[in-house]
Amino acid sequence: MNRVRLVIFNAALGPLDYRVPETMQVEPGSVVVAPLGPRQIIGIVWEPERLPATEVPDSKLRPLLGKLPVPPLKAELRRLIEWTADYYCAPLASVARMVLASGGALKGPATMTEYRLTDKQPDRMTPQREKALDALQGEQATMRELAELAGVSVGVLRGLVGQGVLEPVEVDCDRPYPRAHPAHDAPDLSDSQHEAAQRFITAMRKGGFAPFLLDGVTGSGKTEVYFEAIAEALTSDRQVLVLLPEIALTEAFLRRFENRFGSAPVVWHSSLKSTERRRAWRAIATPPAQGGAQVVVGARSALFLPYAALGLIVVDEAHEISFKQDEGVRYNARDVAVMRARFEKIPVVLASATPALESLQMAESGIYEKIDLASRFGGAQLPEIATIDLRETPPERGRWLAPPLVAEMTARLERGEQSLLFLNRRGYAPLTLCRHCGYRFQCPNCSAWLVEHRLSSRLACHHCGYETPPPPACPECGTEDCLVACGPGVERIADEVREVLPQARVALVTSDTLNSPEKAAEFVQLAEERLVDVIVGTQLVTKGFHFPELTLVGVVDADLGLEGGDLRAAERTYQQIAQVAGRAGRGSKPGEVLIQTRHPEASVIAALAAGDRDAFYTAETEARRHAGAPPFGRWAAIIVSSEDEAEARDAARAIGGSRPELPDVAVLGPAPAPMALLRGRYRYRLLINARRSAQVQTVIREWLGALDFPRGVRVGVDIDPYSFV
Known part of the structure; x- marks a missing residue:
């Protein structure tokens, strides 16, 4: 292969072709460094027949500069990226970028310096040093992490290093995580739990795509049931992904997991430090049989990581709307999880006490196998x-x-x-107004009222994050002590x-x-x-x-x-x-x-x-069927925004004026969005209601592709929208 096609992380440019130097070996999925003008960019080698690109003569191709020391992205993951981009009308580059979510992980093996306490005492004890010594017993971490843990400055810890109280330790950035053990603390399951667990285990041993809807009342022990499927995956050296809707719930889940399997799983979410993301990413890209990650518990972004040997996906609380991303690539992690399982040819379990109507309909039609836990555990x-x-x-x-x-x-x-x-x-009251003149406190960046938070003494916007302290007097009429919390x-x-x-x-x-x-x-x-x-x-x-x-x-x-x-x-x-x-x-x-x-x-x-x-x-x-709403019809939204209201309105009207006239597609709008101003941008929406048979994505791509918009206008597409603000 002396000519390759790359997906680069610039959606405006699309795929580009490059020449492979004779000394370099690449294959589809390889992550490489390539020149783009005077800059160096990262790209992913893709099958050229799957991506259209401008044909460039071989003589004009620029050579690749290097191949990064990470495993090539598997074909199953590349197909998932293509499907997600196609289904959600998103740039392929934007989806592919989510896979390479840790820049540090792409640099290859590395070491770092951590610190730990020695037996030595400082020459002179101060309150800050005493505080650090008490807090850091048994701890080993970077200087910055230890300072945060102890609640002291980095300077205090550097002084302890100088006196030999803290000693440096060179550690491998990619050191393996502690191993989970499938038989560590196996539970006593009820008959219905045991029957459900055996169904999952049988599907895993059989192999192939197998979607399950685990529908159990609250307290029925759904977690214990899919833990048995996780145990089966651990036994066969396969990786497991468990998606959770709320990061705040992670700690409670990790404790249950550790009690069951003897060690914590690998965690993935947006709050991880860069060193933690790097270590997790590289462990996930390594098979468990070679010391790689066994079980990953994460937010929706964990779905696009490069698992080396994925064997099971679990989506816990699968009905949760937080699995739908409303910015950037607007995907639903529940549905993408099913598609990843399909490409990987593995089982996927959607667990919920209140399943989404779409999931119930899939079970009703026989696409998902529904497993019921109708009673609470333990009587x-x-x-x-x-x-x-x-x-x-x-x-x-x-x-x-x-x-x-x-x-x-x-x-x-x-x-x-x-x-x-x-x-x-959230907060103390959703609206604050002046009892004298009726003035209402509104966000300057959004068409939303400011919410009073008395714990932090702030008026806050829950959409853009704007905050201001409550003023002593009404900004409209100047009357003091006249503000009233409503609701x-x-x-x-x-x-x-x-x-x-x-x-x-x-x-x-x-x-x-x-x-x-x-x-x-x-x-x-x-x-x-x-x-x-x-x-x-x-x-x-x-x-x-x-x-x-x-x-x-x-x-x-x-x-x-x-x-x-x-x-x-x-x-x-x-x-x-x-x-x-x-x-x-x-x-x-x-x-x-x-x-x-x-x-x-x-x-x-x-x-x-x-x-x-x-x-x-x-x-x-029946109401959804009558309205042609999901799962019996299709919804899509087109969101037009600009910092200039007239520009946004004109662009929305241009889209509405060129709407396709199709018997199975109805277009509503354009109209100002319910949240007409959001983060300083004026917004208009069009809502598309289509029959299941309609190729909505193709219609939208051809419709919008024929239009040009001013540089200040953003046009977003939301397939299967959950938010209508």
Whole structure:
């Protein structure tokens, strides 16, 4: 091969051809360095017949500069990249870039210097040095990491190095991770769990693509079941990928994994340090039989890593909308996971207590094999669910918790049991206004109200991150002490709990308070040791936690998720409330769920109260079928944005004016997006509704490909959208 075609990480240029020097050996999937003008770029060698490119005579080809010391990307991964780019109308280069997510990993083997304590004491003890010595017992890490761990400056530690109290240790950057052992602590499974686990194990031994939907009620032991499939993969030296929807849940999962298999898995998420990403990436690209990674637990981006010997994929809480990425390549990790399993010819398990309607439909049609766990493990019973009609039993004036819910919380507190209050709204109040002139605080970059956060004394935008301290006077009329918080957030609910139950120990659980795996682990420990009486949280508390003494769940505002124009609002509301209800009564004590609502007759609320999931899904299925919505039809969105409102509007009108006239494709819009200004860009949307038979991606590519836009205009395509803001 003396001529190769590269995918380079510049979507505007597309594939480029290069000459291979006689001294270099490359193959499809090789990661290489190539010249581009005066610069050097990284590219991936691709099969030329699969990528169209401008034909350049051999005599004009520039030579490759080098091949990077990493294994070639496997054909299965290249096919996944192609499929993702094609299905989600994304540039091939943008998808391929996600595979090479650690620049340090591409440089080959390396060593680094870490430090650890010796037996020597410092010549002179200071409070900072004493603090460091106490914190660093048994620790070994880089200087910067040790400084963060001890809460002291790097200068303090350098002084200890100079006195021989800390000693340098040269370590291999790619040192192997501790090995997991399939038989370390095998559990006693119930009959239904054992039957489900055997089905997975049989599929793995048989080989080939096998998609499963593991549909089990909350507390039924789904994790223990797919752990047995993981054990089978470990026995046969195959790798496993477990996708989790929330990084904050990672710590609790890692502990369960370590208890079962004797060591922690490899972790992959955006918060890893560069050295951790490098080590994980290179371990993943190495077969387990050669000391490589065995099990990877990660966020959605872990799906595109170059696994050397992938044998099983598990998508836990597979219904979660956080698996859908809404920026850059707008892919759904749940669906891409199924496709990766198909290309790799391996089993994939989608686990959920409230599966997405699309997944249930795939099982109904026989594409997925559905495995049910209909009862809780160990004889625990599902909680009793009742509604509180806020029209008949409203909270006291100025409060948000109805008397029946407060009474049940009081009873739980007296019995030494725990309660959980769920409200999917961060901060103290969603809107702050001036009682004198009515001025409302709005984000300068987005068409959204600023949310008051009293814990941090900030008014914050939850869309762009803008923050400002609350002013002492109204910026419109100048009146002092006139600002009013409107509506409740979780911080306000937590304050109310402290008022009505002053003796209760309250934990606030949101992405603001549990913003790292360590803080999440600290909360879990406090709750398990019964040092928390009432948990107040957002959707973060709806999944993953198991507290045996938690016997009451209160849903503060069940109607909140039904507001707005979200086409999946009913399904999402059902899933959230059903998941948070599942936190109650997971031990030997019975659980109860109280749902505060102004619309107890709504189909979602009625189905939850009756415990009739099938009735809700049947009604939702028929509504989707009637509307031609997924899974019976196709949705796609075109989002047009610019810093200039007129430019965005004109571009959107140009797209709408050239819409295709096809019998199986309907185009709605353009119209200003519900979030018409986001991060300083004005936004317009078009929504496409098509029959299943329509080639939506081909239609969109040909439609938009014929148009030219000003440089300041961005046009994004969202296939199967989940967000409609």
